[in-house]
Amino acid sequence: MQLFILRPMPPVNNHFPDPTIRRKFQQRLLRWYARHRRDLPWRKTSDPYKILVSEVMLQQTQVDRVVPKYKQFLRKYPSIEVLASASVNDVEAAWRPLGYNIRPVRLHAIAQETVQQHGGKIPASLEKLQAFKGIGRYTAGAVMSFAFRKDAPILDTNVKRLLQRVFLGSMNGNGSKPVKRLWDLSETLIPKGKGYDFNQAMMDLGALICTARKPNCSICPMRALCISYPWDKENKSCLKLRRLSR
Numbered sequence: 140m141q142l143f144i145l146r147p148m149p150p151v152n153n154h155f156p157d158p159t160i161r162r163k164f165q166q167r168l169l170r171w172y173a174r175h176r177r178d179l180p181w182r183k184t185s186d187p188y189k190i191l192v193s194e195v196m197l198q199q200t201q202v203d204r205v206v207p208k209y210k211q212f213l214r215k216y217p218s219i220e221v222l223a224s225a226s227v228n229d230v231e232a233a234w235r236p237l238g239y240n241i242r243p244v245r246l247h248a249i250a251q252e253t254v255q256q257h258g259g260k261i262p263a264s265l266e267k268l269q270a271f272k273g274i275g276r277y278t279a280g281a282v283m284s285f286a287f288r289k290d291a292p293i294l295d296t297n298v299k300r301l302l303q304r305v306f307l308g309s310m311n312g313n314g315s316k317p318v319k320r321l322w323d324l325s326e327t328l329i330p331k332g333k334g335y336d337f338n339q340a341m342m343d344l345g346a347l348i349c350t351a352r353k354p355n356c357s358i359c360p361m362r363a364l365c366i367s368y369p370w371d372k373e374n375k376s377c378l379k380l381r382r383l384s385r
């Protein structure tokens with residue numbers, strides 16, 4: 140017979156985890172990532188151009204569709220200079236069938252601006268990255284984190300869902316600003332000097348375990364910390380039943 144007890148939610152201060160919970164989240168996440176990380180081609184490079192290409196492709200497109208196109212695109216445009224000197228029509232054609240065709244147009248413009256104004260080097264600055272049309276806060280954070288190895292926060296769909304479920308549950312309302320909270324959480328949680336692995340790990344956990352429709356709570360490393368565990372499809376109330384043995 141399984142035993143259940145009602146336990147209080149993890150201590151939070153204005154929805155921010157206390158240092159103990161923060162440390163546990165970091166440790167569990169990085170341990171899980173060491174065993175389950177996805178093998179993705181853009182994780183084998185630190186070239187800011189290639190990472191930018193992957194991040195722009197990943198905007199609104201699933202990983203398995205991006206992988207072959209990413210490789211093909213980089214064979215055709217192996218450097219930012221080659222991309223900048225190509226015709227925008229060719230770049231758009233090379234992008235198909237990924238869709239959202241404004242993305243290759245913007246990527247091409249970013250390449251030209253980088254060559255003309257930054258000597259062909261993608262700037263290692265959140266502010267300068269966000270000054271490019273087509274680079275928002277997430278993409279800028281991802282480039283800073285994955286190309287320049289800075290502890291910059293990211294918040295894509297997977298990370299948003301994971302942090303929301305673990306730390307906020309269904310708490311959204313009361314005139315609060317959930318997205319800002321999630322950005323603040325993403326920033327607060329990064330262990331110093333480990334932004335690269337930590338951010339990749341949050342994306343992987345969101346993509347593989349804490350999925351949108353069927354989160355696999357039974358094998359999730361966060362189940363003892365997560366205020367939404369076990370995930371209730373309706374998520375009307377955060378279920379707080381925890382296994383006694385955990």
Ligand code: SF4
Pocket residue numbers: 301304305348349350354355356359360361362365366367368369370
């Ligand atoms: S316990 Fe379930 S809801 Fe919570 S983070 Fe893990 S998979 Fe997501």
